[in-house]
Amino acid sequence: MPQIDMPYAQLQTYSGINPKPADFEHYWDQALAEMRATDPKVELIPSSFQTPAAECFDLYFTGVGGARVHAKYARPRGASEPHPAVLQFHGYTGSAGDWNERLAYVSLGFSVFAMDCRGQGGSSEDAGGVKGNTHHGHIIRGLDDKPENLLFRGIFLDTAQLASIAMDMKEVDETRVYATGWSQGGALTIACAALEPRIRKAAPVYPFLSDYKRVWQMDLAKDAYEELRGYFRRFDPQHKREDEVFTRLGYIDIQHLANRIRADVVMGVGLMDTICPPSTQFAAYNKIQSRKRLEVYPDFGHEGLPGLHDTIIQFFLSEE
Template sequence: MPTIDMSLDELKKYQGTNPKPSDFENYWERALGEMLAVDPEVQMVPSDFQVPFAECYDMYFTGVRGARIHVKYVKPKANKSADTSLPIEKMPAMLQFHGYSMNAGDWSSKLHYAALGYAVFAMDVRGQGGQSEDVGGVVGNTLQGHIIRGLDDHEDNLLFRHIFLDTAQLARIVIGMAEVDEDNVVATGWSQGGALTLACAALEPRIKKAAAVYPFLSDYKRVWDLDLAIDAYSDIRQYFRRFDPQHKREQEVFTKLGYIDIQHLVDRIRGDVLVGIGLMDGICPPSSQFAAYNKITSPKRLEVYPDFGHEDLPGLHDTILQYFKEV
């Protein structure tokens, strides 16, 4: 079998390299407390894009630190009864998270799930390619990407902390909506979206099922040790070159990144999980992904593509659709 990492047998036993901060659990309880104190001030604006079988809305809510977060919401049109005394027929809901630097995508990419009866919510990550706000306000550089944003400030100011909380805030809002079946909310995404899917299911354990494909933001030190802090992880290499060229603070840096390392969050997940991994992935190396997968304690399922990297994985979209239909 071709490999750029460990053998598959070794990968299935690997428990990660990046250190976990000693106060990790308190850190995230404090973060969730901050999130719960925020009034989300949800706003729905009908979109110019509409289809006969669903209603499309630009949805906005307030996340931590006051950022307004944008979501594309596709709501299937229910078969309305003339009897208004009947209860509202509730729908399953799907949360979708996009890849690093991108956005929620076209409206049309959500319609197949809406046609199956899912209310679909696709979130723009703050400060990336969509409409969500990045309100800033950290000490230190903002030249490079989001992984190192806030690394020179207090750990509560790490940008991915806020982004992870946005996913949980969205889930909480959706679960509370009158038209949504609160016991049937699922989440999915690829790459950064895969990481956010797992973070969301960890921070909002009422997520019923999660499908994460080659999840990013896991086991940063392992990525560094493999000399793959390039492309999506290039923030780390550039940080050391500019701010710690002799690596005198290497342990401190990776420990602080441990607060936003999904491998340390996933044991909080209570729903079912499907993870897809390509064993030739040079962007998010397989061992970094297995570091997270191996720590999931809820029911889980692995889809392995031995010859594929960080690319489309044939048949996996269909597999995920069938996986969610089983709910």
């Protein structure tokens, strides 16, 4: 079998090389305390898009730092009993997408919450206000400021805050809230399940934002990770601060959050992925301590994985 990364047997034990900051756990405990102290000021506005089966709303809440975050919320029309819910997270630079992408789950009796990431392609705000470079990418946004100002800290917290809001909805069964997403959405699925341990099931697919130093080592700081190369070329061309930079990025490296997950996990990976290399994905997966399984696609890269959407639906429908 051709390979672009480690042999599969090695991937199964790989534990990542990006440094984990010494105060990582304290950093995220403090971040969660800040999130819980934030009044979300939840607002539901009926959408112009409605169907006979789905009641649709634009949901807004205030996240850490004061940004108003938007999510599309669709629920089964007329459902009177608490029912399961799915949180959906989109790919890098994208948005929650069209309403029709929510309807399959609604037809199965799920409420669906699809979040727009701050400052990307949807309707959520980016409150800004960081020092240093903000050019070409959210991984490096805030990198030259305090660690608390890394943009992905706020985005990760938004996923957990949305989960908490969903669980507080009277129509949602708080014991059956699930999360899923592909690429950046896969990373946010892992972050959400890590920061909100009440998430029951999580289905990340080829997650982004993991093991940054490994990406660099493989000379794959291009495409979705291009901003890493751009940052060094502009601000540290001789890599004198390389250790400092990768350690700072460790605060927003999902592999270091993964051991907090309590959800059951099904994760999809393509072994020919040159956008989010398989080893970086396994660095996170191998740290998950809850019940988990992989759906492996040996000949596929960062693309559609046949049958996986169906597998995820069946996973969420299962009573196991």
